[in-house]
Amino acid sequence: MLLTAEETARAARFFTDGITCLATRPVRLMEVCGTHTVAIFRAGIRQLLPAAVELVSGPGCPVCVTPNEYLDTAIAYSRRPGTIITTFGDMLRVPGSESSLMAEKACGADIRIVYSALDSLAIARDNPGQAVIFLAVGFETTAPTAAATILQADKQGLTNFFVLSAHKLVPPALKAILATPATKVDGFLLPGHTAAISGLEPYRFVAGQFGVPAVVTGFEALDILQGIYMLLQQLQQGQAELQNQYRRVVKTEGNPAARDILDQVYQPAGTGWRGFGEIAGSGLELTAAFRRFDAQAALPLTVAGSREPAGCRCGEVLRGLITPPACPCFGRHCTPEQPVGACMVSVEGACAAWYKYGQGRWSCE
Amino acid sequence: MCLAVPAKIIERTEYMATVEISGVTRQVSIMLLPEAAVGDYVLVHAGFAIQAIDEEEARRTLALFKELDQYAADS
Ligand code: SF4
Numbered sequence: 522m523l524l525t526a527e528e529t530a531r532a533a534r535f536f537t538d539g540i541t542c543l544a545t546r547p548v549r550l551m552e553v554c555g556t557h558t559v560a561i562f563r564a565g566i567r568q569l570l571p572a573a574v575e576l577v578s579g580p581g582c583p584v585c586v587t588p589n590e591y592l593d594t595a596i597a598y599s600r601r602p603g604t605i606i607t608t609f610g611d612m613l614r615v616p617g618s619e620s621s622l623m624a625e626k627a628c629g630a631d632i633r634i635v636y637s638a639l640d641s642l643a644i645a646r647d648n649p650g651q652a653v654i655f656l657a658v659g660f661e662t663t664a665p666t667a668a669a670t671i672l673q674a675d676k677q678g679l680t681n682f683f684v685l686s687a688h689k690l691v692p693p694a695l696k697a698i699l700a701t702p703a704t705k706v707d708g709f710l711l712p713g714h715t716a717a718i719s720g721l722e723p724y725r726f727v728a729g730q731f732g733v734p735a736v737v738t739g740f741e742a743l744d745i746l747q748g749i750y751m752l753l754q755q756l757q758q759g760q761a762e763l764q765n766q767y768r769r770v771v772k773t774e775g776n777p778a779a780r781d782i783l784d785q786v787y788q789p790a791g792t793g794w795r796g797f798g799e800i801a802g803s804g805l806e807l808t809a810a811f812r813r814f815d816a817q818a819a820l821p822l823t824v825a826g827s828r829e830p831a832g833c834r835c836g837e838v839l840r841g842l843i844t845p846p847a848c849p850c851f852g853r854h855c856t857p858e859q860p861v862g863a864c865m866v867s868v869e870g871a872c873a874a875w876y877k878y879g880q881g882r883w884s885c886e
Numbered sequence: 887m888c889l890a891v892p893a894k895i896i897e898r899t900e901y902m903a904t905v906e907i908s909g910v911t912r913q914v915s916i917m918l919l920p921e922a923a924v925g926d927y928v929l930v931h932a933g934f935a936i937q938a939i940d941e942e943e944a945r946r947t948l949a950l951f952k953e954l955d956q957y958a959a960d961s
Contacts, residue, residue, distance in 0.1 A: 524951055535954040556889050583887045609932070611887065637933020639915055659932075662888040666934045669917040714888040717929065717937040740889075743951055769943035770929060776937050779918040869887060 529743060536746035537569045543753035544573040549705055550752055551698070551841050553691065554712035555582030555869025556740055562878035564742035566749075574749065577841045578871035580694045580794065581712055583659045583687075584611045585863040585870045586839055588795045590827040591658075591687045592617035597824045598654050598685065598816065599630040605648060606632040607641040608656040614866045618827045638670035645674070645682040654816045657684040661715035664688040664805055665779040668786035671807075671814050683816035686805060689792060691715050692723045693803035697840075699731045704841045708752035709735040710745065713767040718783075720775025721763060728761040739767035786811050795829070795863060796836025833862035838871050845875040852876060890931035892939055895924050905930060 524532065552558055558578045561567060567576060580586050596617050599606045606622070613623045613634070626632040631651075635641055638655055645653040657667040667684060674682045691712060698704050711724055716737045727735040734755035738748030748766045755762060765771055785808070792804025807815045829836070833855070834848040845851050845864065855861035857873050864872035893905035893914070903916045907930065916922045919935040927944075928935040 523948060528952065532951045532954045554888060556887075581888075609887065637915070639933055659887050662890065662931055662936065665918050665936070666915075666932045669915060669934065672917070712888060714890050714929070714931065714936070717890075744947075769940050769947055770937055772937075772940070776918060778920055779936060782918065867887075 532743055533569070533746055536743070536750045539750050540574060540746070540753055541571045543750070543757045544571045545757070547573045547575065548707040548753070548756060549575045549577055550708045550710060550749060551577050551579045551704075551706045552710040552745075553579040553581040553695065554710075554715070555585070555867065555871075556714070557581070557710055557712065557738065557745065558871055558874050559869055560740050560742065561745060562874045564745070565878075566742065566745055569746070570749070574753070577706070577844060578838065578874075579698065579841050580797070580839045581660070581691065582839075582864070582867050582869040582871070583663070583689060584615060584867035585835060586689060586694070586794045586796070587612075587615070587658055587687050587863070588793045588827070589618050589829055590793065590824070591685070592621070593619070593824045593827045594817075594822070595656055595685055596620050596622060596625055597822055598820070599625045599632055601652075601820070601822065603651050604631070605644060605651050605653045606630065606656065607635045607644060607653060608632065609658065610634045611867050611869075612656055612658060614860065615863045616830060616860065616866070638667045639673065642670065642674055642677065642679060642682060645679050646677070649681060652681050652683060652820060654683045654685055654820075657686045657688055660689055660691050660712070661718045664787065665718060665776075665783045668783045671786050671811055672782060674814065675811065683814055683819055684807075685816045686787075686807065687792070688787070688805040689794065690789070690803050690805070692726070693800045694794060694797065695724075695727060697797055697800050699727070699733065701840060701842075706733060706841060707756060708733060710748045710752070711735050711737045713737055713739050713744075713771055716767070716771045716775065718776045718779050721765060721771070721773050725763050728763045732761045734761045735763050737763070737765045737767050737771050739770065794839075796839040830861050835862040835864045835872070838864050845872040846879075848872070888931065890929040890936060892927055893930045893935070895922055895926050895928060895935070898922065898924060903935060905935070
């Protein structure tokens with residue numbers, strides 16, 4: 522960020538000194554976004570904070586909150602003759618009830634990793650006899666990219682491109698957390714890149730309705746430290762406001778062009794979250810004009826018997842009720858090499874981050 | 887998954903732009919950011935430019951961090 526390492530270290534000290542002064546009572550802050558979780562661990566921010574400030578991860582890893590039912594459906598499609606599955610790489614290793622996309626790929630299923638949803642269109646054009654199904658997973662940041670891809674597919678007259686949508690919206694999940702008193706969150710570091718699309722409005726209820734301070738935060742170590750400092754300032758002064766630390770990217774109105782495209786293609790619907798169950802209005806389904814791109818409508822297929830892995834406590838991790846080391850499987854029979862649950866698989870998963878960066882610390886929990 | 891990286895637009899057509907990310911060039915869609923112009927810094931996520939980076943605000947953040955740096959150096 523154009524500061525020398527020494528300048529960064531000194532600015533970081535300003536924030537950590539300030540945080541230490543302001544932390545006069547124990548506080549529990551939730552970083553909602555998986556990208557924040559990883560940045561916090563990578564920069565060693567937990568170690569810089571006084572013991573009174575606890576950071577807990579939230580439901581902001583899209584791969585982790587995607588329930589097994591979705592994975593089982595994707596796996597069933599991958600076994601369907603004449604089908605090519607396109608997906609972001611992090612979905613591959615997530616275990617479903619019986620199998621994973623990786624295992625299916627090893628058995629010969631045509632599953633291709635794409636960098637962008639748009640890559641799926643070229644695959645569909647090159648394989649006119651096959652059905653190409655894109656696994657559309659992600660929050661407000663990613664959903665418009667899938668929507669734009671569907672608009673392109675429509676324009677190009679593609680009839681063999683479909684999406685299996687598991688897009689999710691962050692604010693309804695925050696509401697579910699705030700409605701669970703057991704979580705005890707004193708403040709939120711809100712995800713900067715979802716707010717870059719949605720703007721600030723959808724997050725105002727956190728402070729407005731629930732009286733909990735919230736700061737939309739960027740992803741550099743100094744951004745995160747400043748976000749925590751701003752939350753502690755609010756808590757110290759008894760304020761509850763929505764503040765924007767990440768002004769260089771997040772505008773009050775977000776990205777209206779992206780939201781327009783999203784609204785053309787998708788409409789809100791209820792959807793299931795791992796650990797939460799169904800949350801009303803938290804998902805996105807295709808609007809009538811684009812429903813022909815919905816894999817489940819165009820190529821119906823039934824999947825039964827989905828279940829969550831035995832003993833896995835991802836659900837509680839995702840709701841901020843426990844930290845990963847509290848799961849009896851953590852580090853024993855659940856590791857990134859042999860994951861039991863989604864939170865240990867995804868690079869943004871809380872269990873994976875604790876395991877990778879928290880070794881040696883978790884045993885004292 | 888919501889990770890986005892800053893990039894500079896060096897060329898654009900109607901829907902696509904060539905951007906430079908740490909010395910490497912790649913093609914991204916600008917369907918979500920139709921007003922993006924050559925020379926702009928944008929955030930790129932999953933092959934799409936999703937938001938412009940406000941250079942004035944970026945400079946302000948940097949200036950703030952430098953100021954704090956000074957404060958910590960003096961104390
Ligand atoms: S440690 Fe493994 S089993 Fe336990 S909650 Fe995390 S992913 Fe699930």
